Amino acid sequence: xxxxxxxxxxxxxxxxxxxxxxxxxxxxxxxxxxxxxxxxxxxxxxxxxxxxxxxxxxxxxxxxxxxxxxxxxxxxxxxxxxxxxxxxxxxxxxxxxxxxxxxxxxxxxxxxxxxxxxxxxxxxxxxxxxxxxxxxxxxxxxxxxxxxxxxxxxxxxxxxxxxxxxxxxxxxxxxxxxxxxxxxxxxxxxxxxxxxxxxxxxxxxxxxxxxxxxxxxxxxxxxxxxxxxxxxxxxxxxxxxxxxxxxxxxxxxxxxxxxxxxxxxx
Numbered sequence: 185x186x187x188x189x190x191x192x193x194x195x196x197x198x199x200x201x202x203x204x205x206x207x208x209x210x211x212x213x214x215x216x217x218x219x220x221x222x223x224x225x226x227x228x229x230x231x232x233x234x235x236x237x238x239x240x241x242x243x244x245x246x247x248x249x250x251x252x253x254x255x256x257x258x259x260x261x262x263x264x265x266x267x268x269x270x271x272x273x274x275x276x277x278x279x280x281x282x283x284x285x286x287x288x289x290x291x292x293x294x295x296x297x298x299x300x301x302x303x304x305x306x307x308x309x310x311x312x313x314x315x316x317x318x319x320x321x322x323x324x325x326x327x328x329x330x331x332x333x334x335x336x337x338x339x340x341x342x343x344x345x346x347x348x349x350x351x352x353x354x355x356x357x358x359x360x361x362x363x364x365x366x367x368x369x370x371x372x373x374x375x376x377x378x379x380x381x382x383x384x385x386x387x388x389x390x391x392x393x394x395x396x397x398x399x400x401x402x403x404x405x406x407x408x409x410x411x412x413x414x415x416x417x418x419x420x421x422x423x424x425x426x427x428x429x430x431x432x433x434x435x436x437x438x439x440x441x442x443x444x445x446x447x448x449x450x
Contacts, residue, residue, distance in 0.1 A: 186294075186450065188232045190427050195395045196372075197425055197432050198405075199233050199386040201449055207288040207296070207309035209270040210234065210446040215258045218443040219434055222426050231448035235373050235386060236424035236435065237311045237417050238264040238277060238445035250438050257442040264445045266313020272306045276445060280313040283359070286375060286415045286447075287311075296377035296384065298413040311447055315359035317374060317403050317414035322352070325400065326361045329354035363419060364399040371423030371433075372396070375447075376406040376414025384449065385411060390433045391421040418443075 186205040191198050208229055212221045218236070226234045241263040242250065250257065264277040271291065285303035287310035288296050298319050303310030316324040327340050334351035338344070341356040363370070371391030377384050387405055389396045399416070406414040421436035422443060435443060 186232070188428075188449075190233075190432075193405075194397075195389070195393050196397065197388045197427070199388075199425075199427060201232070201384040202382060204292075204294040205384050205449045206291070206294075208448045208450065209237070209268050209275065209309045209311060210448060211264070211268060211276040212259050212444045215256050217256050217440045218446075219424070219431060219440055222424065222446050223431070226426055226448055227429070229448065229450070231450045232428060233386065234426040234446050234448035235375070235388065235417060236422050236443055236445070237447045238266055238268060239313055239418045240264055240443055240445075242442065246442070250441055253441075254437075255441065259444055262442045262444055264313070266311060267302050268312070268445050269303050269305065269307040269310040271308060274305070277312065283313045284316045284319065284415055285310055285312040286314060286413070294382055294384070295379070296413060298415050309447065311417070311445065315363060315416040316355075316357050317360070317376065317416060318406055318411055319413060321412040323354045323403060323407055324357045324360050325354045325403065326356060326364055327354070328352060328356045359416070360399060363416060366420070368396045368398045368401075369393055370396070371420050372399070372402055373417040373419055373423050373425075374402055374406070374414060375417065376411035378410045379412055380410050383409075385409060385414075386425075388423060388425040388433050391423050391436065417447075
């Protein structure tokens with residue numbers, strides 16, 4: 185049985201789990217607030233913690249409608265970015281091969297992975313369309329960084345030729361760079377896993393937190409804890425954390441009306 189703990193690090197919420205935590209993907213299927221949906225489903229499925237997950241696209245018309253109404257959108261009116269997998273079935277979203285995923289590949293085993301492209305179709309639970317923090321032990325950031333001895337011509341950003349890859353110690357990523365550029369006060373939602381410690385870790389910062397930290401410092405929280413895979417979920421005012429029966433962080437009113445995808449752990 186998994187053991188969960190929640191602590192505050194400054195103004196950040198940090199949730200850790202050991203002892204075989206299990207991942208569950210949740211998708212809103214009726215016209216209701218995202219927080220109403222999470223609260224009900226988390227309790228129904230016996231979850232200990234749940235966070236928002238996928239980025240969400242809206243049409244121009246639906247964006248205008250959200251701005252001037254106080255009613256939730258029907259789930260058919262919003263489009264999760266990236267595939268959402270639950271027990272080997274795609275339950276929402278679409279392919280986002282250039283982005284990253286977080287997955288529990290096999291039900292019953294506390295092994296979590298991340299990678300570029302769509303999640304494995306056989307995943308026990310997975311979400312795609314995300315931003316990388318660490319993938320198979322390689323940190324991501326705003327620039328490519330190399331160890332000593334790298335041959336001349338190694339690119340500072342972008343794709344890295346195979347002849348430089350063995351020197352690569354940090355890989356650049358546009359989504360990470362965009363989040364870092366928004367500074368310390370923007371909301372953050374991140375999840376990672378240490379295969380050495382068999383530990384799951386979540387870091388959540390409420391949007392607008394004047395004492396928050398930037399994306400690079402969030403990355404450090406994962407790397408110093410031996411997390412070999414970690415990703416950012418949708419951040420900013422989408423940030424949501426439900427823990428042990430109550431919300432610690434809620435999304436903005438407008439986001440609450442159209443976000444669709446959450447992940448939970450038990």
